[in-house]
Amino acid sequence: MKFTFVIPDSLPEMTVKVFLEEQLLIPRKIRHFLRIKKHILINQEEVHWHQTVKSGDECQLIFDEEDYPTKEIVWGNPNLVQEVYQDQHLIIVNKPEGMKTHGNQPEEIALLNHVSAYVGQTCYVVHRLDKETSGLILFAKNPFILPILNRLLEKKEISREYWALVEGKVGSKELIFRDKIGRDRHDRRKRLVDPKNGQYAETHVTRLKEFKDSTSLVRCQLKTGRTHQIRVHLSHHNHPILGDPLYNPNSKTSRLMLHAYKLSFTHPLTLEKLSFTVLSDTFEKELKKNG
Structure with a gap:
């Protein structure tokens, strides 16, 4: 996996070490691999661990298979996915009622399997909805972004x-x-x-x-x-x-x-404020019927 992104304007200057450890939450073992393999580039140049990075710098991270081994899951049906937003790192979809977020058994097909088939790669659950509940749900598209999104969730920065x-x-x-x-x-x-x-x-x-x-x-x-x-x-x-x-x-x-109905958070890499609202057809239909 190779990821390239520009460090946002609102991020203060910090060392490469602090950036990887505290901002990107990359585990110690993976940080070690990045360092010895020289798999982190700033503005397309190799950097040392205590070099300063700043807003506007282009950061490129390269991960080998041994860094984040591929997790294989059964593919679902991509036609069942209603995409609301997607970028290089995450995808937000509108879950229908009556569908589990993820299966309890390896061969059980759920929304996670359908989303992975839709994206074309294994995705990861950030938060879940009850089977009977519909609406917006967030998935990570790679294991690199998953702990970062989990931190936002734990800090209640995903509304x-x-x-x-x-x-x-x-x-x-x-x-x-x-x-x-x-x-x-x-x-x-x-x-x-x-x-x-x-x-x-x-x-x-x-x-x-x-x-x-x-x-x-x-x-x-x-x-x-x-x-x-x-x-x-x-x-x-x-x-x-x-x-x-x-x-x-x-x-x-x-x-x-x-x-x-609504999902809002600041993108951890771009620092762009994201906010989405959506209703499902069945919810609106029942709302009109009962209202």
Whole structure:
């Protein structure tokens, strides 16, 4: 693999060592390979480890197969991928409901397999959506960018916004749920609010619209990433999501009315601010029907 990019204007001057270690998060072993093989070029010239790099410099990194061994997965169907954005390092797609983000077994086909077939190379999951949830999801296109995107996710620098159609009229315009979430001992598929043993979870909810049939459209923003977090919090506060097979099994809506509507972050290499919004046809259809 060979990657070439220009160091962004907003990045301060730093040594090559600091740039690779702290900015690009390249593992120590791989940094060692780059150094001894002279596989890092700045402005097409070999550099020493304590040389300064600055904005506007062209950086080229060369990785051998032994640096990042290829991970082979089963190819899926590229025709099932709805691309929203793609560049040399990452791809964002609109996931349909009813499809897993990744398989639990090596031969299981899921969105990751379809995206890899679409791109023509093995991709990597940065974050996931529940099978029943539709919407925007981010994949890394190479193992070099994966830990960098993971760091953005851990530092909460990737903003994810969801829309949900829920039962009842949401009384307040703005709500914050901070209930701890744990496993349901009676159903391994489910999570529940567990004040004693659960993990801290925080969901910010904004009422977008109320409908005559006593349903409400809300926007949810995650401050933590617990399994089923939005579904559990809304259900616990008497606003279960329509069509939720686990937390609102009596709902007759044909799909879970939860959609990852917006994804925003700063590109770690170009420092360009990226923001995307998208709805799915089935979500819009059910929204009109129930609204």
